[in-house]
Ligand SMILES: Cc1cc2nc3c(=O)[nH]c(=O)nc-3n(C[C@H](O)[C@H](O)[C@H](O)COP(=O)(O)OP(=O)(O)OC[C@H]3O[C@@H](n4cnc5c(N)ncnc54)[C@H](O)[C@@H]3O)c2cc1C
């Protein structure tokens with residue numbers, strides 16, 4: 001069972017994140033780069049499945065030079081190899097373009113399953129898995145909180161507004177996972193040492209047969225025109241509860257016509 | 260005037276909408292209609308049964324046309340059939356824009372539609388300005404609500420997924436002419452089959468993303484049994500119940516009530532956070548609430564930065 005996990009490097013959620021004033025794209029130098037949190041769950045699921053059914057996990061990431069650090073971290077968790085799509089022309093690509101690039105990279109190798117996080121912490125579109133499935137003509141089984149497969153068929157438990165759905169398809173397929181699915185492992189010392197020797201293919205647009213004119217900020221179908229810090233909320237009334245907090249709260253609710 | 264296609268957002272819960280599926284129409288659809296009226300002629304795309312019964316409500320909010328694709332495929336297979344239907348309708352009717360709800364499924368349909376058409380897609384939009392001739396401008400809240408951006412689609416008719424509860428639905432009469440459409444869903448679009456839908460407890464409370472008031476409990480609630488307090492408060496306010504991830508992971512409340520980055524994004528009139536510290540991932544799901552009230556015993560808890568009214572105190576007192 002060969003699995004490719006799509007991993008995005010994102011600015012750390014816990015640090016101060018911002019956009020670049022020059023072109024309103026994510027400022028990837030302003031904050032510490034880390035693996036998108038949900039992608040760690042995707043990696044873990046890939047590793048669990050290959051431990052059970054055999055095969056290897058490949059990490060696929062599109063991003064600037066330093067995204068290689070995130071790929072190495074994924075390799076230290078136990079993935080076998082990495083594919084890093086890196087090209088200056090990719091800067092500013094929107095979800096639609098990103099999906100085209102990832103689909104082109106995926107098409108180069110045979111796989112049984114592609115696993116993504118259900119959402120990235122910076123773009124938060126939650127669309128990539130569906131877009132990849134559409135491009136590759138494969139079934140999508142997304143927002144999975146559980147995955148079962150025998151290498152032929154796959155069944156996932158998809159989180160829904162009211163509970164969950166059971167969804168079934170044949171492989172190959174595209175899956176996205178939520179954080180309820182597993183507990184990502186920490187890289188071991190041995191894993192970190194081994195990762196240094198694992199192969200990472202660095203691919204340019206030319207390697208993928210894509211034209212720079214089809215990607216990046218200029219070719220994206222969407223563009224951010226301007227941005228602003230959200231004005232801080234007006235300082236609210238904070239009361240210490242010494243018995244009267246409940247009365248104050250009730251008055252506040254009544255003023256707002258909530259009760 | 261160009262037609263604006265709106266994908267009706269339906270509640271697929273197994274027990275909703277019975278027997279004629281009329282109750283399946285979600286409020287966000289009326290919000291989409293309100294937005295669409297400012298752009299062109301609103302046409303709702305309805306999938307599955309129930310359009311007849313929902314027609315009055317769609318007319319009340321200004322739907323000119325209701326395209327009815329009454330087949331079982333749209334509920335039996337994930338996402339792809341709806342995208343295929345929208346792509347065919349949008350091309351056939353020369354649509355000016357396509358609006359959907361920014362629910363997980365709505366976003367996925369939008370994404371697939373964008374791939375099929377090559378049109379630009381924006382998700383989790385909280386407001387629209389401008390018009391289709393001069394350029395539609397969509398507002399989005401990013402990085403946990405810290406930054407507001409104005410974004411535009413520059414290729415094809417805009418595909419816009421709108422965050423529920425972001426705009427107030429306003430009635431304005433429309434004809435809501437029911438127009439059956441005959442679209443054959445292709446084989447490849449029927450690749451991922453929904454074999455079972457399982458409803459977990461919800462009770463009679465309003466749905467989380469649509470509720471006017473949400474009462475959420477966090478780790479500070481202290482245990483599963485204490486969530487009865489949160490539920491009691493919610494019922495008194497006719498509110499929905501939410502929970503932080505810490506409370507969900509502790510097993511105190513079911514996952515579908517989680518608010519935040521990996522849970523639901525809510526935007527109610529009033530959000531009441533009880534025993535929640537206000538981690539960035541939680542804020543990402545509630546920061547656009549109109550009014551925020553906090554009960555927390557730690558005066559340093561970051562959630563107080565968002566509070567319109569905060570009580571520093573023990574929730575058990
Ligand atoms: C990938 C990822 C995704 C995540 N997604 C989400 C998400 O979707 N939603 C989410 O909520 N979190 C999410 N988190 C987790 C988030 O980082 C926080 O851990 C979580 O929100 C904390 O929940 P909490 O505020 O209930 O708990 P805590 O941070 O432990 O806060 C509890 C609060 O209760 C107060 N308190 C305690 N006892 C009382 C009392 N008796 N009376 C009054 N107040 C009391 C305390 O002062 C404290 O402020 C995510 C994290 C990651 C890594």
Ligand SMILES: Nc1ncnc2c1ncn2[C@@H]1O[C@H](COP(=O)(O)O)[C@@H](O)[C@H]1O
Pocket residue numbers: 006007008009036038039042060061062063095098102115116117118119120121123124125126127128129
């Ligand atoms: N540049 C990228 N490289 C690799 N994977 C990506 C990239 N962008 C997004 N993804 C994958 O798509 C998922 C959803 O991202 P998004 O649609 O941006 O919310 C992420 O969790 C990743 O698995």
